[in-house]
Amino acid sequence: MMRRFAVVGDKLSNNGEICDYKGLIFMLGGHQAALIDGAAYCPICKTTGYIAKEGGPRRMTLGASEIALENDVVVCGCPEHPRIFAKLAGEAWYDDLAENPGVIGSRAASNGSIEEATKRNRNEDKHTSWFYVWDSVTGEPLRNRNFVAHVAGIDQSGRTDDSGYAKIETDCESAIDMHVVFSSPKRNLSPGRAA
Structure with a gap:
């Protein structure tokens, strides 16, 4: 399934946001690519969770990390994990x-x-x-x-x-x-x- 790349600054379904990180940089639409196991802030439980892979098995890699995609989930303290609404990467x-x-x-x-x-x-x-x-x-x-x-x-x-x-x-x-x-x-x- 074609899915948009997720990047730092993209929002979550609960209005959370993917956090910035230090490391290898790959830009999509002028924004740093978000990585699986990367951090995302949840405003509901007020914790920083991590991005988990959801959906198909294939991902583009950046070094040893996989790049997150739209509809991946953020594992935080909430009983229902928020999803990534990827928009900032544009048509990537x-x-x-x-x-x-x-x-x-x-x-x-x-x-x-x-x-x-x-x-x-x-x-x-x-x-x-x-x-x-x-x-x-x-x-x-x-x-x-x-x-x-x-x-x-x-x-x-x-x-x-x-x-x-x-x-x-x-x-x-x-x-x-x-x-x-x-x-x-x-x-x-x-x-x-x-x-």
Whole structure:
């Protein structure tokens, strides 16, 4: 399921807020990415809880930490844990693979048997991730720009679309290392070949 990245300053469902932290910095929409196990303040129980993963198994990593997503929960002193309302990252989204084998979404399970939901999930053989690529200085999307993505030991080349999104497909959960060309070369990109 495509979910928006959570960042420092995003609000919780009970009007709490994700706290700032020191460490590796990855900016999304001009805000520092929120991390699983990172701190968030709850105004109801007046404690600082921690962000816990909820939903699909896949997350982008920052060092040894995973980046939090919209609808992750904050474990605090409240009996019902508040959820993250991610808005500040703008149009930065990530596919958590909630609809893939091993994870059955509540919607899929409620619309039929678990066997049927699992069978539907097995039929999906490609994992697709969309990355919004923008200029960190101007904030403008990098439209129609060449990129090279290193995925599971294989280089893929592509081009961002008219809105600045790069589409990358994999056969399984994989780390993705993407490089965008800012000054277009005079030739098309050919991964794995010398210039």
